[in-house]
Amino acid sequence: GDSVTQMEGPVTLSEEAFLTINCTYTATGYPSLFWYVQYPGEGLQLLLKATKADDKGSNKGFEATYRKETTSFHLEKGSVQVSDSAVYFCALASGGSYIPTFGRGTSLIVHP
């Protein structure tokens, strides 16, 4: 079945540091890929998405590129802020399935 593996956290960075959170997936067919963010005390919200190979999703300075050859969708940001502290979830959804698959989440802590 489909699966998503993302790096374990917490990831602890200083403000303005470069961020990478790794995400790899296993899926049949050609899934859509998503990154969701969960701020403290809130529900998940979509951060960015990509629907086909080589697409780049971007939002709020975050980027991720759909790499079919490496089955990866790594999240990156050039300069993190304290306000980026949150839990980040990688997810996929296949057109043939009505059940999205989520990774376990990676906690990001950014210090001033």
Added chain:
Amino acid sequence: EAQVTQNPRYLITVTGKKLTVTCSQNMNHEYMSWYRQDPGLGLRQIYYSMNVEVTDKGDVPEGYKVSRKEKRNFPLILESPSPNQTSLYFCASSFAGYNEQFFGPGTRLTVL
């Protein structure tokens, strides 16, 4: 405003006392689902519904019931709660399982 609402946001109850957590969306979404979030385990799907009167089990359905009598509502029912159901619960909706999911703010349940 497009949103998913859940009630209550916080609930403390005792073992065996039936409870219902309500979920409602105003986006005319066909797909709705329930998740529980536990430390170290990420998000796990409990039940999902593809449309009115159509529901199916997710990964961890034991001890839960759902119903979908109206498109906008998808209540989660715990008929005899036990302490291992202490968790953070999220309702989500979308046009389809393979689209962006919209999450509610969460319900923190404690079963004593």
